[in-house]
Every structure is written in C-alpha cells, then in structure tokens.
Amino acid sequence: MDSRKKPIYLDYSATTPVDPRVAAAMIPWLTEHFGNPASRSHGFGWEAEEAVENARVEVAKLVNADAKEIIWTSGATESNNLAIKGAAQFYKTKGKHLVTLKTEHKAVLDTMRELERVGFEVTYLDPESNGLLDLAKFKAALRPDTIVVSVMFVNNEIGVIQPIAEIGEICRNAGIIFHVDAAQATGKVIIDLEKLNVDLMSFSAHKTYGPKGIGALYVRRKPRVRLEAQTHGGGHERGLRSGTLATHQIVGMGEAFRIAREEMAVENERIRMLRDRLLAGIQGMEEVYVNGDLEHRVPHNLNVSFNFVEGESLIMGIKELAVSSGSACTSASLEPSYVLRALGRNDELAHSSIRFTLGRFTTEADIDYAIALLKERIQKLRDMSPLWEMYKDGIDLNTVQWAAH
Amino acid sequence: MIYLDNNATTRSTSKVVEATVAYLTDCYFNASTSSAGVTGADRPRLHAAAAMKKLVNAEEPDCFIFTSGATESNNWVLTSLRRCGNLGKVVVSSIEHASVLEPALDLRQWGFDVVETPVDSNGVVRIDQLQQHLTHDCVLVSVMAANNETGAVQPIREIGELIRASCPRALFHTDATQAVGKMSVDLRAGWTEVDLASFSAHKFHGPKGIGGLYMRPGIEIHPMLLGGGQEDGWRSGTTNTPGLAGLAIAAEEAASSNYDAVGRLRDLFEARLKATWPDIHIHSQGVTRLPNTSFFSLPGMAGVEMADALAAEGIIVGTGAACSAGAIRPSRTLQSMGVAHEIATAGLRISLSRFSTLQEIEKLIDTLGALRHSLH
Numbered sequence: 001m002d003s004r005k006k007p008i009y010l011d012y013s014a015t016t017p018v019d020p021r022v023a024a025a026m027i028p029w030l031t032e033h034f035g036n037p038a039s040r041s042h043g044f045g046w047e048a049e050e051a052v053e054n055a056r057v058e059v060a061k062l063v064n065a066d067a068k069e070i071i072w073t074s075g076a077t078e079s080n081n082l083a084i085k086g087a088a089q090f091y092k093t094k095g096k097h098l099v100t101l102k103t104e105h106k107a108v109l110d111t112m113r114e115l116e117r118v119g120f121e122v123t124y125l126d127p128e129s130n131g132l133l134d135l136a137k138f139k140a141a142l143r144p145d146t147i148v149v150s151v152m153f154v155n156n157e158i159g160v161i162q163p164i165a166e167i168g169e170i171c172r173n174a175g176i177i178f179h180v181d182a183a184q185a186t187g188k189v190i191i192d193l194e195k196l197n198v199d200l201m202s203f204s205a206h207k208t209y210g211p212k213g214i215g216a217l218y219v220r221r222k223p224r225v226r227l228e229a230q231t232h233g234g235g236h237e238r239g240l241r242s243g244t245l246a247t248h249q250i251v252g253m254g255e256a257f258r259i260a261r262e263e264m265a266v267e268n269e270r271i272r273m274l275r276d277r278l279l280a281g282i283q284g285m286e287e288v289y290v291n292g293d294l295e296h297r298v299p300h301n302l303n304v305s306f307n308f309v310e311g312e313s314l315i316m317g318i319k320e321l322a323v324s325s326g327s328a329c330t331s332a333s334l335e336p337s338y339v340l341r342a343l344g345r346n347d348e349l350a351h352s353s354i355r356f357t358l359g360r361f362t363t364e365a366d367i368d369y370a371i372a373l374l375k376e377r378i379q380k381l382r383d384m385s386p387l388w389e390m391y392k393d394g395i396d397l398n399t400v401q402w403a404a405h
Numbered sequence: 406m407i408y409l410d411n412n413a414t415t416r417s418t419s420k421v422v423e424a425t426v427a428y429l430t431d432c433y434f435n436a437s438t439s440s441a442g443v444t445g446a447d448r449p450r451l452h453a454a455a456a457m458k459k460l461v462n463a464e465e466p467d468c469f470i471f472t473s474g475a476t477e478s479n480n481w482v483l484t485s486l487r488r489c490g491n492l493g494k495v496v497v498s499s500i501e502h503a504s505v506l507e508p509a510l511d512l513r514q515w516g517f518d519v520v521e522t523p524v525d526s527n528g529v530v531r532i533d534q535l536q537q538h539l540t541h542d543c544v545l546v547s548v549m550a551a552n553n554e555t556g557a558v559q560p561i562r563e564i565g566e567l568i569r570a571s572c573p574r575a576l577f578h579t580d581a582t583q584a585v586g587k588m589s590v591d592l593r594a595g596w597t598e599v600d601l602a603s604f605s606a607h608k609f610h611g612p613k614g615i616g617g618l619y620m621r622p623g624i625e626i627h628p629m630l631l632g633g634g635q636e637d638g639w640r641s642g643t644t645n646t647p648g649l650a651g652l653a654i655a656a657e658e659a660a661s662s663n664y665d666a667v668g669r670l671r672d673l674f675e676a677r678l679k680a681t682w683p684d685i686h687i688h689s690q691g692v693t694r695l696p697n698t699s700f701f702s703l704p705g706m707a708g709v710e711m712a713d714a715l716a717a718e719g720i721i722v723g724t725g726a727a728c729s730a731g732a733i734r735p736s737r738t739l740q741s742m743g744v745a746h747e748i749a750t751a752g753l754r755i756s757l758s759r760f761s762t763l764q765e766i767e768k769l770i771d772t773l774g775a776l777r778h779s780l781h
Contacts, residue, residue: 014434014435014437014438015433015435017429017430017433018430022429023429023430026429027422027426030422030425030612031419031422034417035413035414036413036414039410039413044721045413074472074642074645075643077633077643078630081629081630081632105632106634106641107632107633107641110631110632110641113631114631118488206643211429211647212643212644212646213614213615213648214614230629231477232480232504232511233506233508242476242480242503242504243476243477244605244607244613245613246474246607246612246613246648247613249613315439322440322444324439
C-alpha cells in the first residue's frame, strides 16, 4: 500500500469538520461583531440578536418548524437532558412511566436512569435484530401512566432510521409526549415537523458540519408542550434555557443547517453511491456481517463485523483509516458496543465491529483505498488468528470446550 | 466604535480567534475517541486546564470541569443539591446574578430553606447579617466574587473563614465570572475556603459558549448533564475543542496582563467626572472594586436614554446587567444597596478592558458633557 500522510476520515458520526463556508460565516462574529445578544441597549447587541434570530429561522427551516419552536442549547446532550428531565418533571402529576430503546445514546439512557433514581419507572425496549423498533411491541409497552417516550431518529452506531412517524402517531393518540434525538439525522433524512407527531427534538451542530458546543431543542407550540426548565437565570430562550448566547456558534449552526437543507438531496445520493461501493468492495470477503438494517438506514453509515478479527486490533491495524468501533463517547473503552449487544450479536461479533461513516468530503479514491487496505490487513490479522485457522479447518467453534484460566 | 461594556462581553483577541478557528476546520476531531492523542483533539482541554490552573493558582489542572459557561456552572452547583439527600439552608447574597439567584429560589420547592443575605450601601455583603444565617444546617453558601454592575469585590476570604467556623460542612461557592481574568485570584491564598468557583471565557477576551467550574480537590457534586461521560463523567457533551483552545489562550493572556493599569485609567476617568459634575454618584466607590468598572449616576438623567444617546455617537456602555436590559427597571444591585429610585434609574455602567485607551475615555467624557447639556 502507498503510505499517506493523513488518515482518511471515515468517522463522520463522531464529528464532522466545520464546512469552510460555515467557518467563514462564524469568524466575523468572533471578531468585530462580538456583542452580547442580550445587550438590548446598543447596536452591538442588536446586530448579534438579529444574527441569532436569522440562524434560528435556518434551523427551523431544515426541519419545517417555526423559529419560535427552537431553543438554543450547548448541544444534543444538553437538549436530551432538558427534554427528558424537563418533560418528566412537568408532567409527573399525570404519570411516572417512560419508554425508550436500549440502543439510544447515553445522553438519553443515563438521563432515564437518573429519573429512575428519583421515582420514575422506565421501560427499555429491545430492538429487533435489524436494529429497528417493532411497533406492536412498542404499543404493548405503553401504560396508562406513560408520560414520555424517547426514540432516536437515526442510530449513531448502525445508522438505522426508526419509524418516527408511526411512533409519533401512537404517542399522540395516547396523549404521550414524544421526544426524538435527531443528532444523527439532520442533513441525512428529511425531517418534517409539520407532518411528524413529535413534541420535542434534539439537534447538534457538529454532526452536520457546524461547530461543537452548540445545539438546539425543538419544543412544539401547537399543541403546546411544556417543560420544567433545567437552567435558570437571565430568562433567555423563553425561560427554558438561560446563559449568554454564543453568537458565533449559533451563526455557524444556522449556516450549517442552511447548507444541509439546500444540498442534502444531491449530497446524500453521492454518499449512498460511495457507501454501496464500500459495501460491495468488502462483501467479497468471507465472514463479513453488516450490523443493522440496510434498507432503513442513512446512506452515510456502514457498520460491519469482521468475524475472527478483534475490533481494537483491527483499528490499530488500519491506522490509515480514521474509523471507530462504536460511538465516540465509548470508543476509549474496550467494552463491546451495547448497541450491537442489544441487536443480539454475540460478544465476538460485537467485538469485531467497525463503524464506517462517510460524509461531505469523502471521495471515491478514499473508498477504493479503504477497500484495498481492509482486504490486505484483515487477511493478515486472520492469518495470525488461531480461531481463524480452526474455522478454516472446519471446526465449529461453538462446540469447543475452552479451558478456564 | 468605542466599546466600554466589557462586563457584558469582551472581544476575543486575535490569538484567541486564531486558536479557536484552528479547531473548526483543521483539527476538527472528536476529543473522546481513542485516537484523540494522535489527532491532537485532546490538546485544547489539556491546555485550557493548565492555563486556568495558572490564572487562579489552583492545585491541579484536574480541578477544572469545563461547561458551556458560567450560567451552566452556577445552575449545576445549585441544582446538584437536590440530589445530595440532605435538605438544609442555602444562603445567597442579594446581589447575585440571576443564574445563581433563580436556581437558588427554585430550591424552595424542593424543600430547602433559601435565604438572601443583604449588602451594605457600598454593595458589599454585610458580614454581621451573614453570620446570623450561618447555622449548622447550612448546606451551601454562594456569594459572587465581584459584582457585575458595581464591580464591588466581596470579602471572599472573610466569608470563607466564617463558614468554616460556623458551619464547616457547608459548601462555599463563588460565582467568579466577573473576577477571573480581571483581578488577581488565588485559590491557595485568600480563597482557600472556596470549594467551587464558576467562570466564563467571554468575560476575559475568550469565546462565548465556554466556561467552567473549579472544584477543590476532595469536593464532589452530582453531575447535571448526563450522557457520554466526558469531563471524567462530571459533565457530558462532546468536548468543545475550539472553545477550549480559545479559552486557553485567553487565560494565558489574562494571567500576564496588568490589572493595575486598567484601574489607573478608571480612576482617572472618575476623577474627571467628579471635577466636572460634583453632584455625581459613583456607586461602591468607597470599597475595593474590579479595576475596570465604574457605575455612576448623574442625577436627572435616565441611564437608558444616556446609553442610547452615547451609542448613537458610537460609544457603547451599559446600564446594568445585560440580561435584564430589555426591561426598564432600576438595577437590582442598586436597589439592594438602598439607592434611591431616581438615582438608580440614572445608572450608567462603564466597563473597560485592558485594551481601552485614554483617548477613548476622553471622548466619552466630552460626549457625556455635550449630552448632559442637551438632554438636561
């Protein structure tokens, strides 16, 4: 293989580079236009406030919402915390039960666990083996005292798209608040909040070529959804979220979402073609398993288990590619992915998984290089693996009795 | 444009901007991935923690947990009490920023006894009054290090010693948003009894959207934002690498800046004001203040009108806390100090930066003179 200076970035679900157009839009608000948007007594504040409101319109437009329904936060983690804790606390007199999915992001799961500690009850549903939620099982999990449901739009590890429209309809008919973590969905799937029965939706800028440290929460106005504020002071953001607004970051998010709205149709087809090319390239190899449904999936994601190759050693073996074995937040640990475990994958396959996530700056040459590299290195690693040797000798590894150490 | 509203926000320096931008498009990687050491995405946080340690003389870089800013830090400290299991008394000063006062008052519905302790006519917490509230059932005392409006510096050392003597188990939090980067702060001399301190980068020429909480070694509070386990589990959310890179430079630059020079400029400004208008009220002038802040009232002049008129002349000043400037009401701080309504509504706040010049001050004085003449 030829050696390249910079690894090829195939980890767009961990974070994305800020689009140069976004960076260009942000810089003036870091330098000459640095006023505090809350300083309403002078022009420095006014122009910042106007920029913030323009960005709010752009974020709303991408998801077909009203700008008044968008609340700025520091990112999807804060949005998820605010939505779930805020709704549970506000509607606690109606009931104490919440429903979510085992494959949600930690920001949702850890928030749910926190609510359990203060007296709420949470049902964590298993997805099907393709990663999707079964609607009949979902319906069966609802109780008369269910107040909040939280299901992510697009899974961060396997890229599957949940049936948000159907779940929303069920929730609306049952009078249940429906929260959707859409951090991985913006710019990848069409989101129409006029049509979807979603009450709360979390967004992040840095997954869609915007800056880190800024996100938003959609809070439906018709019918009106109420939340208990989690941060107080200053009364910014309809009293739901206080704190000085980071103008440059907000402007960046607005510009990133504008670009996403205008370019996603064309961009996603190009990325789909690249993803399919990557898939075709590695499917020629033996013992390769795609994790998660391929049809109901964003074009950007390919999550594959290479049986008989340990994921971390594989990542070390393909340093020329920047990929991850799970979500960024947990990739520093050696635990197998809880998402793949929830799909029913055994430890070995969960351990041997690689998440490839493609994006705006991925090229065909990148993909061809990745395919050739993977083929060579995986063969090398398997050649060193006694398990692979046993498998090739026709031994059923499930019948082997391992000696305890 | 002459910008004299630096307690509301400051302009990022060119080095800060440069550092921030580098992590937008070039080193854009996620600091939580196992490759962060290779990509360099781990550097901004390390740099920021080291720079903050130096700026406020903390024990360890590990003492700093980074957040989206001081509002989050303040809310985090106050709301964490709900989960610690022991109800008790919470004491805050009557001049706290809304991001301390509001979450404190919210604790009442969770069963806490929340007390606002008063300030004297100079805007300094009254130690005799505070002493009475420091009973054994106190769980938290929160007093800001320096007031955002008057600049009055609070007796943090004295309050800390009082807390340790009267209610040693209580946490001592200070909202140091206006102090950090503008005056000398030493967590190992003077501030030795402070357990928790909030700060924000955009108040000392860093970017908006990044700040943090200092936690004294051995002090723990329950996390507020849950999820990916960033910041060692203390604060989840993807690490804001551009913000931290900017904060690091801002903290370094502040540490090597000359706070006294700003104070001399402010004192000169006030001497001229007094010479021109003997009837002027300079709030908190009798006590130690932030060297950059001058909050004064010219009787008969509405502060908001003056600020608007100055803005029309290209001079940006404040009238009180930026967050409540949408409503025309007298500053809460001045009310707490017992300042008469007509004086309080005349309040005008000048907050300098280390980049402010004598020429800017002279222009302000000339313009104020012309305005007072025409508006009076």
